[in-house]
Amino acid sequence: MGRSPCCDKVGLKKGPWTPEEDQKLLAYIEEHGHGSWRALPSKAGLQRCGKSCRLRWTNYLRPDIKRGKFSLQEEQTIIQLHALLGNRWSAIATHLPKRTDNEIKNYWNTHLKKRLTKMGIDPVSHKPKNDTLLCTDGQSKSVANLSHMAQWESARLEAEARLVKQSKLRCPVEKQVGSVDASMASVKLLATTAGEPTRCLDILKAWDRVWGGKQNDDGVNGIGDIESPTSTLSTTGVGESSTNFFEFVGGNSSGSCDDGATGEDGEEEWEYKDENDMENSIPLTSGFSGVTMASDNNNEHVPGGNFLESFTDLLLSSSGGGHRNLQSGGDSGNDLEPNGVNNSNYYEDNSKNYWNNILNLVNSSMQDPPLF
């Protein structure tokens, strides 16, 4: 675990890179690849440490970098992934292939964090700052479940990011221009070798089902505390008589979710079950795209495309002059949103939609790894 000696050596240049240095580095890497960063500077005739060269390459000179303003979609992606992954910028960057972790980090710190704060959302927890609005019995439980599941999905995304990195390492520099292949490869790798391919994704789908189903139960949370997928996936209702759980019911002979990973029409192996209503087990299909899966659900909860719009509106309205003060109820002090929706419902819906959209994002990223 020794510390890297790095840039303290005398004679090594620090600070901004000159065009000449860029040219040298670029030319060298184009011809030889970077190989060992430590050895690179001397070979390339640069008075820099390897670390500095690597940074300059990965953050600036790499040919597959998209520069300039972030699109709204990219912003949403960052926010959503940050909600799942936290400050794991490199993991987030793997889902925005043409953006660097440094760029994303900077953009988050200078723009998005402030914007969320303005909106009354805690940029760390991604919850409304006035959390009490959400903490009405079943709600708080559901939020806890949400967080728990988010942790699982977070772990999965991290693993995926790691695989992307590994597959990138195996590719020569000139073949990295589109990290699409790498992402695809990683997903398949994940599906075929990890042994626990897309279960978390399924859990998220089920999660959506839970959110949707919950509303049909007179405010009673439709699910108890959800255990992690590997902890037998059973859930024990807290203070409730019913027990709902996810069950791995098998399917593909390989046991892997190859198709699930790519979002094709393969059959998933997970079912959402209600112990008290075993006949109404709900198969979790992979074709989820914002459509509720529950048979007894009257489709009033339809995340997906709708949310993109509402979320976008929210972002735009908060970043622009027409920003509403969500926390205090706005300039009029009125608890009602313009459309007459009660603020607590407003928060609830937004919170649900917020997380549902993360679900959709993850889902779509599995179907179409390259977002941009």
Place this chain on the structure above:
DNA sequence: AATCGGGCCAACCGCTACCCA
């Protein structure tokens, strides 16, 4: 025109995970 202050971003620093002998 000069000064000030805030925003932004490239680059650095320090830590840690990983690899390999």
Place this chain on the structure above:
DNA sequence: CTGGGTAGCGGTTGGCCCGAT
């Protein structure tokens, strides 16, 4: 198994830019 070397990550900083005064 251990320890040294390296790459990569996330946090932080320094300096440039630009708008306000």
